[in-house]
Amino acid sequence: MDNWLNLIAKQIPDFNFLDIHSLLNFTYSIDYNETYESASYLTMGLLVNKGKERPKLELVLKFKEITDLTMQRVGGSFNQLLGFSITDISNAGWESDKRYKIDDYENDVLHFYCKEIEFISIKEIA
Known part of the structure; x- marks a missing residue:
């Protein structure tokens, strides 16, 4: 199990990606990676x-070196995700910068690939 997933499991032992119901917020940025290339x-x-x-929780994850980002039907007061998934595709023979596939396979609201995932926080929300 990946470290970021272990950190989630420590705080939510019965965590399942199907427990993710909506996108609360997101920040997109371009910065330098560990080899000083823009990413x-x-x-x-x-x-x-x-x-x-x-209690309802906010899980914050940082997806590093993302590619092929697609977001559809995002906006308004509620951005529902039905079928959010993170799949490790490193053994599928893809490029090394595409280790994970992230998508919402039910509504196709969100889709992208990334090289690495970092757990940031989990906090209770009202």
Whole structure:
């Protein structure tokens, strides 16, 4: 299991990507990577909802060196994600800068690839 996923599991032991219900916020930026090349980064706040009896949480992840970013139907007061997934495709023979495929396979709201994922935080929200 990847380190970022271990960090999530420590705070939410029964975490499942299907618990991610919506996109709360995102920041796109271009910065330098570890080899001082320009690269794209996307930091996302995601709503994790485990049910009525448990608090709602904001999970913040930073996706590093993203490519092929597509967002559709984003805006308004609610950006629902049904079927959010992160798939490790490193064994599929893809380019080395495309280790993960991130998408919303139900609504096709979001789709991109990235080289690395960093866990930023989990916090309870009202």
